[in-house]
Amino acid sequence: MSEEKFDVIVIGGGLAGLSAAYRLAKAEKEVLVIEKGPHCGSKNVSGGRLYTYALDALMGDEWKGKAPLEREITREMLMLMTDDEAMTIDTSVHAQHGQSYSVLRNHFDRWLADQCEELGAMVIGDSTVTDLIRRDGKVCGVVVGEEELEADLIIDAEGVNPLVAERSGVIAPIKLENIAVAAKYVIRLDEKVIRDRFGLEGDEGAAMLGMGSANKGIFGGLFLYTNKDSISIGLVQDSKTWKEHGEHLPTAIEDLKEHPVIGKYLEGGEVVEYTAHLIPEGGFDSFSEFCGDGILVAGDAAGLCMNRGFTVRGMDYAIMSGIAAAETAISALEEGIFTKDFLKSYESRLQKTVLEDFKTLRKGHGYMAGSNKLFTTYPKMAIDVMHSLYNVDGAPAEPVMTLLRRNLKGINLTGIAKDLLKGVRSL
Incomplete structure (x- = not known):
């Protein structure tokens, strides 16, 4: 057993985990973030849109002019597609100045990790938590390789496939019907080309969601976000119906790139990144536990992602759940109480900022x-x-x-x- 004991150990260096770590470090708590990738953001995948109310809640004005955001979304596009045509509903949202930006997680998460470290948090990469340590029924640490690390509290933010929490019985195994699978390309294009093709000025950006032939007529859809000098484009497909229809996602996204309408936006671009990712989309009725004795579950690991067809949200919910987890942890540390009953206040905090949305829209999925x-x-x-x-x-x-x-x-x-x-x- 390591002689060093932390106040909180955070599993996962995504937005939920880093947001929790940021708030904890700000409160001068000893916090360790364990990330399996070489650095935070290296393995994190999102379509690419972040709503800034969550950054305001996390950092106040401290992110403004500093965070590596790509383009401010000023153009919303909703596309209905057949095999060779498309109808687009196009809206300018200049009146909603600063509401959301496109982001690239490799840049943004790395920056947020740096902010955590500047406040005193410890962030380590290339490390995988394989198990939880329990003592008298309470989670009190993690196993990383052959090393055991202790903490008063664990925040599990390991992502959509929370193997540690599942194997330890903290949460129920996720079901196929509550998961979507996404494939994404980042395609490099000249900044002027992006502005001209999407009718943008300066750092303005566009967001597009679409449905129809892009996803072979199956539940799912396309997403497209303009970055400074690239376009993020991909497909999201419901895992259960995708499997039942026997479709092949890599083939579908290649077909999407060649679509007569979509192809015009991508023409001449260079593929610089290809990623795939699972997304929790089951909504309110798919939630498992949010806490146990000595542990809180946040972000994608808790299932906090929502697809409404015309918007997809996950990053803002991840940040808000990280804040709620940190506030709960601070309260627990001050009282010296880490029981599940005491940590239930985490769910009450989530209710105010996140869960109400899921309850309202529980029938959407x-x-x-x-x-x-x-x-x-x-x-x-x-x-x-x-x-x-x-x-x-x-x-x-x-x-x-x-x-x-x-x-x-x-x-x-x-x-x-x-x-x-x-x-x-x-x-």
């Missing part, structure tokens, strides 16, 4: 997983209608209602109306 029309019928229907509206071939003009009836012939409008109403209520 089930709706999208069970409505294949979202990814087949509706994109084609929308594009067909737009074709009719803008078609001018010399034939006599027709009222819009006549055009709509022709395009929607044979389609159960009552069923569609019910499905869309269910979606509005769920999402």
Whole structure:
């Protein structure tokens, strides 16, 4: 057993773990972050959008002008796709100045780790926690290789595949139907090319989410974010339905890059990174435990990620859960109490900043997983209608209602109306 004992050991150097470490170090607690990658951010993958309210909550104004953010998102794009066409709903959001930015985790997480170390936290890379140490039923340390490290409290932020917490029985094993799989490319392009193709100025950025043929008509969708001199683009697919349909994700993302509409944004670019990642998307009803005796679970390890179709959120929830975990840890250290009952205050803190969203939108995941029309019928229907509206071939003009009836012939409008109403209520 190591002679050194920490106040808190954090498993995982992602946004949840580093946010907890930052707050703990700020409170002058002895905290150790153990990251399995060479450095924080080297193995962390996200689509690439961070909502800044979470940074404000974590650091106040200290991040402004310092954090390695890519582009401020000022253009929102929602795309419905068929095999060779697309319809885009395009919105300018200049009025929401500073609300979100694109980020590259290799840069951002490394920077946040540096901030933690400047405050006195210890961050070590290339180290993997393989087990938890228990004494009298309480978690009191971790095993790293042949070394045992003790702490009053452990914060498990090891990510979407929390093997340590699962194997130790702290949380229930994650189910296939609650997991999505994502593949992502980072494609380098000249800054001016990015601005011209997306109609941007300066450091403005664009975010695009899409559904339809991109994901082979299966629950999931594409994401695209503009960085300073690159584009992050990828696919997210529901693991259960993807497996049932026998599709091949690498093939699907290659097809996406060659799509006639998407390809125009990527033309001439150089692939500089390819990654894949699991995403917890089961929502409120998939949550397991958030704490045990001597341990708290945060970020993706706790399942705190949400896909609403038009937005995907995870990084902000990770930061907010890290803050809540740190506040709970500080309270426990001050009282010298680390029982599960005492640590339940962590869930109360999460309720105020994170869990209320998941409770409100608890039916969203089930709706999208069970409505294949979202990814087949509706994109084609929308594009067909737009074709009719803008078609001018010399034939006599027709009222819009006549055009709509022709395009929607044979389609159960009552069923569609019910499905869309269910979606509005769920999402």
